[in-house]
Amino acid sequence: MLDGMRLVAGLEQLRLAVIAGGGKVSWFELFDIHGNEWLLEVRCVNRVVAVQLWYKGKDDGVFTDFCWDGGVGEFDRAVRRLRSFEKIQ
Numbered sequence: 001m002l003d004g005m006r007l008v009a010g011l012e013q014l015r016l017a018v019i020a021g022g023g024k025v026s027w028f029e030l031f032d033i034h035g036n037e038w039l040l041e042v043r044c045v046n047r048v049v050a051v052q053l054w055y056k057g058k059d060d061g062v063f064t065d066f067c068w069d070g071g072v073g074e075f076d077r078a079v080r081r082l083r084s085f086e087k088i089q
Helices: 004-019 072-088
Strands: 025-031 037-045 048-056 062-071
Touching: 004 025, 004 037, 004 072, 048 072, 062 072
Parallel strands: none
Antiparallel strands: 025 037, 037 048, 048 062
């Protein structure tokens, strides 16, 4: 994945907004060195966070690769753990 630090920074900002009670939808575009593209959607509604990863195929089709739903606390811990990996790098 290219530009992973930007993703982690964006997720950190979203984590802070979610903890503060903000319900919102965020999208992150992800790319690899081969030009493959994914869209990561993160939604927070009524203190439930839903994460969905979409793969954008070469024929412009979009396919779901991954889905996750959980509480704000789980999302908070997951993003903070990502931040700890960022500090190791």
